[in-house]
Structure formats: structure tokens, C-alpha cells
Amino acid sequence: MHHLGLTRSSLKHDHLLQTPDTFIRTPLPGAEGVEFVVHAGPQLGARFTQMTAEFAAGGSLGPAPAQRFLYVIEGKLELKAGSKTHVLSSGGFAFLPQGTPHTVSALTASRAAVIEKAYETQPGAAAPEMVVGNEGNIAPVTLMGDEALRVRSLMPDGPPYDFAVNTMTYDPGAALSMVEIHVMEHGLLMLEGGGIYRLGDAWYPVEAGDFIWMGPYCPQWFGALGKRPAKYLIYKDWRRHPLGA
Numbered sequence: 400m401h402h403l404g405l406t407r408s409s410l411k412h413d414h415l416l417q418t419p420d421t422f423i424r425t426p427l428p429g430a431e432g433v434e435f436v437v438h439a440g441p442q443l444g445a446r447f448t449q450m451t452a453e454f455a456a457g458g459s460l461g462p463a464p465a466q467r468f469l470y471v472i473e474g475k476l477e478l479k480a481g482s483k484t485h486v487l488s489s490g491g492f493a494f495l496p497q498g499t500p501h502t503v504s505a506l507t508a509s510r511a512a513v514i515e516k517a518y519e520t521q522p523g524a525a526a527p528e529m530v531v532g533n534e535g536n537i538a539p540v541t542l543m544g545d546e547a548l549r550v551r552s553l554m555p556d557g558p559p560y561d562f563a564v565n566t567m568t569y570d571p572g573a574a575l576s577m578v579e580i581h582v583m584e585h586g587l588l589m590l591e592g593g594g595i596y597r598l599g600d601a602w603y604p605v606e607a608g609d610f611i612w613m614g615p616y617c618p619q620w621f622g623a624l625g626k627r628p629a630k631y632l633i634y635k636d637w638r639r640h641p642l643g644a
């Protein structure tokens with residue numbers, strides 16, 4: 400169905416809304432039995448890559464070119480690193496520091512968010528460590544005291560780590576308390592529900608399955624609509640000086 404050239408997707412200088420009707424799949428080197436939707440990368444102006452990896456059963460990722468963060472949306476992935484094997488199911492996540500030898504293969508047909516970023520070293524900071532967890536075991540924290548807006552931090556916070564990945568869950572009607580404008584960029588995958596996202600000077604209806612990139616200083620605000628909570632996975636660069644010093 401061609402919808403006469405209409406789509407909710409929109410590309411502006413400081414943001415991208417990419418809706419599933421505009422996704423194009425691509426293979427990537429080293430991966431087998433996996434199709435990728437590359438949502439964000441340097442070609443867009445982003446300083447990280449974010450993709451959705453769609454695995455056939457038995458499919459596997461290639462080596463990571465940088466730090467790698469995985470979040471399982473559905474299915475079951477097997478992660479092998481060092482002498483350990485981990486099984487990640489829905490809500491499972493892993494952080495592999497740059498250069499960590501590992502393999503990721505799908506035990507069943509699966510979908511995962513894959514975020515990769517070149518590591519920015521920090522003089523005096525310890526090396527980052529591998530993390531494996533499940534979102535269901537992470538205690539939520541309210542945002543600015545709003546009980547209707549809950550944040551779960553999937554990455555450790557401290558000098559070794561140069562990015563954050565959180566989930567944010569909004570009860571119906573909950574909203575960010577302010578329009579944010581900040582130096583950090585975001586990669587955002589809508590996981591559940593929907594609402595209205597303000598990006599720059601435009602307001603977009605968004606729903607589960609949509610991806611958003613927000614460049615540095617992109618004005619942003621979200622309000623949840625509907626009868627069930629809205630939830631998204633959100634990446635941001637974090638804890639590094641803008642001059643790279």
C-alpha cells in the first residue's frame with residue numbers, strides 16, 4: 400500500500416522521526432541470519448549507531464566495531480563472553496565494553512535494539528565493565544518526583560561510562576514537566592503505547608515501533624496519550640566534556 404506518498408516519518412536538521420512504514424532492511428558485515436534497520440549513524444549526524452536487529456532463529460551478530468549495548472525486544476538471544484553464557488529474553492540487556500570478545504546468537508526468532516558508540520576515554524577513570532541484566536530487576540526512579548513518570552537506568556553511572564540507556568514509562572496523561580534543550584543527543588525507540596512528541600518546532604503523534612533521533616539542543620517534550628502506559632528506550636551520550644577533553 401503506497402498511501403499516496405504520505406507517512407508520519409519526518410527528517411529535519413535536528414531530528415528524525417522514523418516510522419515502521421519507512422523502514423528498509425539491510426545486511427551488515429559479519430552477521431548471518433539477521434536483517435538490520437539502521438535508525439541512526441554518522442550519516443545522519445549522530446555520534447553513535449542505533450539499529451533494530453531482526454534475527455531468524457540461529458542468526459548471529461558480527462563483531463562490534465565499538466562499545467555495544469543490546470536490549471531484547473522479543474525472542475531469546477544467547478550471549479557468550481569470556482567463559483560465561485547468558486540467555487537474554489524480553490527486557491534483557493547487555494553492555495559490552497569496546498574490544499570485548501563475544502558472540503550473540505538467536506535461540507528463537509528475535510528482535511533487539513543494538514546501540515554502538517566509539518568509547519571516549521576519560522583520564523583517571525577505570526575501564527568500563529561488562530553488564531548483563533533484565534529491566535524487570537531494575538528499581539524505577541520517579542522523574543522530578545512525578546510518580547506517573549518512571550525511569551529505569553540500564554547502564555551503571557560513573558566516570559568509566561560515556562553513555563546512558565534508560566527506559567521511561569509514562570502513565571496515561573503523564574508528560575515531561577518541561578521542554579528540554581540539552582547538549583546530549585538521543586536515540587529513542589517507542590516500546591509501548593503512544594502520545595505526542597514535540598521535536599524542534601513540530602508536534603508528532605508517535606506509537607510503539609517508532610524511532611526518534613534527537614540531535615544536540617533539539618527542543619523535546621513528550622506527553623502520553625491513550626489508556627495504557629507509554630514506554631520508550633532512550634540513549635544519551637553522558638559524562639563527557641563537549642570539547643572531548
Ligand code: UGY
Nearest residue numbers: 567579585619620633635
Ligand atoms: O534523559 C533525558 O534527557 C530525557 N528526559 N529526555 C527525553 O525523555 N526526551
Ligand code: MN
Nearest residue numbers: 579581585619
Ligand atoms: Mn532529553
